[in-house]
Amino acid sequence: MEIQELFNSSVNIPSLPDVYYEFKEAMDDPEGSFDEISNIIATDPGLTARLLRIVNSAYFGFPSKIETISHAIGVVGLEQLNNLVISTVIMERFKGIPDSVMNMDSFWRHSIACGLAAKIISSHKGEFNTEKYFVAGMLHDIGRLIIALTTPFNILSVFMRCKSENIPLPDSEKDILGFTHADVGGLLLKNWDLPVFHQEVVGNHHQPEKNLTFAKEASIIHVADHIVNHLELGDSGESSFPSPMNKTAWDNLGLPDGITLASLSKEIQKSFNATAQVFLQAA
Secondary structure, three states, X not given: OOOHHHHOOOOXXXXXXXXXXXXXXXXXXXXXXXXXXXXXXXXXXXXXXXXXXXXXXXOOOOOOOOOOHHXXXXXXXXXXXXXXXXXXXXXXXXXXXXXXXXXXXXXXXXXXXXXXXXXXXXXXXXXXXXXXXXXXXXHOOHHHHHHHXXXXXXXXXXXXXXXHHOOOHHHHHHHHHOOOHHHHHHHHHHHOOOOHHHHHHHHOOOOOOOOHHHHHHHHHHHHHHHHHHHHOOOOOOOOOOOOOOOHHHHHHHOOOOOOOHHHXXXXXXXXXXXXXXXXXXXX
16 A cells, blocks of 8 residues: 555545634744734634643642733743644544544543653753653654544554464554554644644654654654553554664763653653543543
């Protein structure tokens, strides 16, 4: 099977809403204003409500209530708001997958946990924009949803083969489909015109050394995914058939002394429930 067949199938692949592209265009315009960006988001009342719910949650912990998108931009910044917009609009686009194929609540719990883990790991590395790692973590398994939408019988065959042969899920995908969910995810984000960072990190999170330009960034998502699978925080289909952690990926992180898998696991576990509640309510 060729990967492009998924995107040429009769099943409609979700696209990002126009409001996202209008927002992104205004955000990238050096002459754009906060008011212009706020007005674009205001055309989608559902998105406005979800964003305000997130920025007023314990996830950010601001001392006073934020009542407008303009205020939110001033407090969290445009780049952070952009990442929140991506997270919320994408969660909203995948609501038609039946539980018999994929438990979506469990899928998003795993995805949010991986985003949180990636954000925590990147903060220990001293990354400035940790929120983009949260988005990459949230999207790392998005390709599996495209497979579930377009070829649900194949994805069930993938799961059954994992169970019968006790092999990692990406290996089963490669054998049955000819490609993995990571390959599909990278192509989807390219079709959505999301940043190359997200395309490459999502597309290579099982093989972080594959693209040397983003090897360290993909390593963060790889390790985050491994920790979350071990903690069994949600399930995107992989927790029962996890891939072993790539030791090179861990070495690539270059984390400070004292930051271990055990300490990261405790930190992620501590923050998970509050973070998951915020984003699942906003979906």
